[in-house]
Amino acid sequence: MDKYRINHLKELEAESIFVIREVAAQFENPVMLFSGGKDSIVMFHLARKAFWPAKVPFPLMHIDTGHNFPEAIEYRDRTMEETGTKCIVALVQDSINEGRVVEEKGVNASRNKLQTTTLLDAIESRKFDAAMGGGRRDEEKARAKERFFSHRDEFGQWDPKNQRPELWNIFNGRKNMGEHFRVFPISNWTEMDVWQYIYMEQIDLPSLYFTHKREVFNRDGVWLAKLPFMQLKDTEEVKELDVRCRTIGDVTCTGLTLSTANSLEDIIHEVASTRTTERGGRADDKRSESAMEDRKREGYF
Amino acid sequence: MSGKESGYLDMELLRFTTAGSVDDGKSTLIGRLLYDSKAIFEDQMEAIERASERSGHEDVNLALLTDGLRSEREQGITIDVAYRYFATPKRKFIIADTPGHIQYTRNMVTGASTANVALILVDARHGVLEQTLRHAFIASLLQIPHVIFCINKMDLVEYSQERYEQIKADIDAVSSKLSVKDIRFVPISALNGDNVVDRSEPMSWYDGPTLMYLLENIHISSDINHEDFRFPVQYVIRPQSAEWPDYRGYAGRVSSGDIKLGDEVTVLPSGFASKVKSIDMMNESMEVGFAPQSVSITLEDDIDISRGDMIVKTNNGRAPQNSQDIELMICWFNERALVPRGKYVIRHTSSDARCMITEVKYKMNINTLEKNEEDKSVGMNDIARVKLRSTKPLFFDSYNRNRFTGSVILVDEGTNETVAAGMII
């Protein structure tokens, strides 16, 4: 029976498409979160496959901190245009203006944490009952316990000790009024799987993922991009180096990798030989041992 | 692309679950597999070292790698199912790491539901205990095709071959009561790495494969049922666009078997027949679709099909069973006990119905494998044989024949919680 065998990427693809279709079938008003990062790009690609030749039957939503790489925004707008997809942009700046959150102060100020409020407000005001995200269980240890269908109470909170069991491929998305689900279609993918899949499917990516010259500075061992809204300490020296992004998120906490990889093949080689996790470059996770778990409980992605 | 990467693109996916009692060395073994296959990154290692120091461990405690949630780290035990990943050039592995204590039976059942392989740890000093039997029973109940007993901590019994053979014989004696297709044994030391990835020098008497060799080579492609085509319709794709005015695709994941262009099919429950016109996956039009692919199928005739229906082959031997009365083994998941003659939502593949539990036939003592026909109260973590009646007929196979069309979950209508998992007999 070996002729009816598929490789691990095709099997992961089949599983993720199943999950995305299940969301479209079980929920009335789902949304897919889109950051312009490679995980959400892959997730969106899977969604297009899931419903072809129809359009993706739900909107995308970008929680925009305003601290973006311009290339990521350009990529987002172009992709939405080309695929005829609607993308809602929810601005953290609006949450700040409305007094829902207070901007952090100091050189390490980041809007990463503030996104949670913007996200929860957007889910509530637009009455989304499911929000799909590109989280992967291999990213971080608290995520390793996350379900595909993750139930959130009316405050958007996650209770890791009281998760619904998930067996076979039966997903229970039933809920009460005001509650919602976070759904993670690519839960079982690793960073390597994502890159191999992008290679297999020849998916177009923002140029940021490939090597480019950029003005950067080093803070606590992490290379950060010098962009207008970044505050530098006096001691921090700006250099121009060959770098690329391993993940794309809020600029204030997205570490850049020194790299000359300029093709998907190069990147796969690099990932295969790299000895730190991609989140290792993220300042937000270094805050404490259970930083991620704490943020997730509150309703972070 | 050549060499390593093209090899990587050819990997197979294997899911395994680990069971063992507290302190049998489960977390250490997983840490060892991840460490030796280089799936642990430097920053994770540093975080583990920091955490090890804080909790007073002298050596780096590999178990901290898998014990993710704060309360687990504090209590030093695994309380939920955690998923781990690693890959070798041959296979990508998904580990469902579950706690082994009886109060976590439901977590073990969850982890076991999709596994190809179960690793059951046995402490060489203690031999076969009640819990070994329990873990083997769960593997058998959930029909995990392959079970590997890892006789761990061999270093603490002087790597004794005699001890290993004794434990093996004890397990053979009990496993004859179970229905596991493929049973293997490996003597290991998770702590030192003997027979995990590398062969053990002190156990040169052992000439079988290492654990990693088994994981990389066990034959799993026939774990899927390749005979009975079953296609539960998940979603109907209707673009109604200028380019695709009449496209009507039935989207779903092939549960078992395969389907080819032109095959005659029957749609359940309506019984309408038609032929397969196309099998689509975006721009790819396929000649054949098979488990576990997600595809979209179009038919020659316009018939009314919706989510919850099932497409099967017309002339393909065995048809699914069709009944409102079902007998099944269940594992109860909820703090609120099963209510006799209580009503629940039953979900089977993509179809929902309501059901009533009409009879509890017996409760299983999963430590002794004895049936208890006196005490029929079914509470959290209990495993029982029950009968239920659903409001509409279900089209199913026995779980032993098909893990996807033979399984159900029960949902509490009030709380919406998943209260039980069921395997149809």
Ligand SMILES: Nc1nc2c(ncn2[C@@H]2O[C@H](COP(=O)(O)OP(=O)(O)O)[C@@H](O)[C@H]2O)c(=O)[nH]1
């Ligand atoms: N000597 C020895 N100790 C081991 C071995 N495997 C695990 N241990 C120890 O047994 C204890 C429990 O291990 P742990 O992995 O946390 O067990 P778990 O509760 O099954 O996850 C720890 O102190 C380990 O270091 C082994 O092969 N040999």
Ligand SMILES: [Mg+2]
């Ligand atoms: Mg443990």
